[in-house]
Amino acid sequence: MKAIVTVIGHDQVGIIAKVSQKLADLQVNIIDMSQTLMHGDFTMMLNGEWDETTTSFEQVKAGLKEVADETGLTINIQREELFDAIQKL
Amino acid sequence: MESKQIIDTIHMISEERLDIRTITMGISLFDCIDSDGAKARQKIYDKLTTSAQDLVKVADQIESEYGIPIVNKRLSVTPISMIAAACHDDNYVEYAKTMEKAAETVGVDLIGGFSALVQKGYQIGDEKLIASIPEALSETSRVCSSVNVGSTRS
Secondary structure (H helix, E strand, O other): EEEEEEEEEEEEOHHHHHHHHHHHHHEEEEEEEEEEEEEEEEEEEEEEEEEOOOOOHHHHHHHHHHHHHHHHOOHHHHHHEHHHHHHOO | OHHHHHHHHHHHHOOOOOOOOEEEEOOHHHHHOOHHHHHHHHHHHHHHHHOOOHHHHHHHHHHHOOOOEEEEEEEEEOHHHHHHHHOOOOOOOHHHHHHHHHHHHHHOOOOEEEEEEEEOOOHHHHHHHHHHHHHHHHHHHEEEEEEEOOOOOO
């Protein structure tokens, strides 16, 4: 299963570390990642992949919610097919 | 993976209100026809509540995994004028109430099919259905009704 994780919020120390550690704990492999800083707001997008038989989508979503609650960031996770369907003909 | 495309897609949903307006499950009621109206309605209720029992749950799962709202969950059935014609009831309001009850049980927002197709003329079931529409709609809140009066194919 592949999904896009987006992280947006106030820049702070340790964002990439916390998000990637949580994903590693959940057995999610980060295939691609990009991040930028815009007007003091941190924006990160990453493409994560994992074996659905060992970890469910809801588990990954719940794990990321913990990081979001702890840091005050907005973290979304959506299946990759959504972006393909909307952007690709 | 294009960053701008990802931001654009997320923007469409969060700022521009892109959503999935409805998901609909179509269910045939031909196997529920019965000359006894009460039996027919029981068969209809059972079939609808069995076939659609997971619809709302699956819709919620889709909403969660894709991050896009699904505004309405809907059922759509074989036009009741065809299904009820075999019974000798004077009106079909009870069929609408059965549809309503089934919709409530499975948790969908809308159920369509309290309908007649008359583009080729009227049968007895069509007349009774149409005459039942005002009362059926006033007694229910999720039932949708229609009458097809014309077609380029008829």
